[in-house]
Amino acid sequence: MYSGRNRNNTVSCFDMQFVTSSISTTLVLLLLGLVMFFVLAAHNLSVYVKENINFSIILSDDMKEADILNFQKKLDKEAFVRSTEYISKKQALHEQIEAMGADPQDFLGYNPLHASIEVKLHSDYANADSIAWIEKQIRKNTNVQKVHYQEDLIDMVNKNVRNISLLLLGLAVLLTFISFALINNTIRLTIYSKRFLIHTMKLVGASWGFIRRPFLWRNFCIGVLAAVIADSILWAAAYWLVTYEPDLICVITPDVMLLVSVSVLVFGVCITWFCAYLSTNKYLRMKASTLYYI
Structure with a gap:
């Protein structure tokens, strides 16, 4: 037992x-x-987060829409580009009216906004050095007036x-x-x-x-x-x-x-x-x- x-x-x-x-x-x-x-x-x-940080390419008013679309297609083929979005002058004005609640045409008599292309980058290129190089490449197009991005936000x-x-x-x-x-x-x-x-x-x-x-x-x-x-x-x-x-x-x-x-x-x-x-x-x-x- x-x-x-x-x-x-x-x-x-x-x-x-x-x-x-x-x-x-x-x-x-x-x-x-x-x-x-x-x-x-x-x-x-x-x-x-990096791939949702975008920068804007402000285009000249002299640039035709067909040329803008060709320029957008060239951007889409670049290795650093994840996606692009074309915003016309009319669309930019509409978004401005919705955001501000006022139409700038009422007191200026014309649409002061420019057409632009919003670019989102691949994460490997979402840093200040890469964007500075990308900006130089984009500015080779004479119809590009400005490349706008928030450098402080990217660095942070x-x-x-x-x-x-x-x-x-x-x-x-x-x-x-x-x-x-x-x-x-x-x-x-x-x-x-x-x-x-x-x-x-x-x-x-x-x-x-x-x-x-x-x-x-x-x-x-x-x-x-x-x-x-x-x-x-x-x-x-x-x-x-x-x-x-x-x-x-x-x-x-x-x-x-x-x-x-x-x-x-x-x-x-x-x-x-x-x-x-x-x-x-x-x-x-x-x-x-x-x-x-x-």
Whole structure:
């Protein structure tokens, strides 16, 4: 009766250790996955913001509409252009009346506004140096009166994006080391409770590979289970955010979530397997007398 009761307690203890290790590993992977998610989402957000910064090409009144449309087609073929929009004098006047609530023609007697082309750039070109070069290229057309863009806004956006990216990258590196330490400690405590069993198996002639195998397999399963749970929580949170605010689909893309999920899975499996390998080897190298003093 005693041996049966003891055996049941051992199984229960093992199951509880498995559950506890899985929960703690899941929490660590979830935290790491969130940081990776914010890093990748911040990159997409910076691209989205940069590609929605536009500049205006103010055109001469002497330029015919057919020439303007040809000029727009040439711009569309340029590598730095993401999209263009032609705004005629009439459309510009209409937008001015809607914005100001007054028609400038009433007191000037003519339409003072010019036709223009609104240009949105690819994110790689949305910086002051690139736009200055682009401006020189565009001004080669003699019908271009002015190229208008908000240099201060572009500099501010690039500076903030750079600072946020560095902050998130540093946080990701820090949490990677913290995650490794936490998971390693959890696994070491689990294997610590089996140190006498490891020594007994050595005494009966079991090879190191044979002794390590169940510990490696067990922690591999913990890594997979924890990663799957963490990924499920992250996907559910992302789905809720996109459902709540559909415009976030530009930032929280399927590619971002897939990369986060794969990274969490790979990190979870590799780190738990590696930590189990190191911890098992530690006790395999120990002598019997040392096991009582750790």
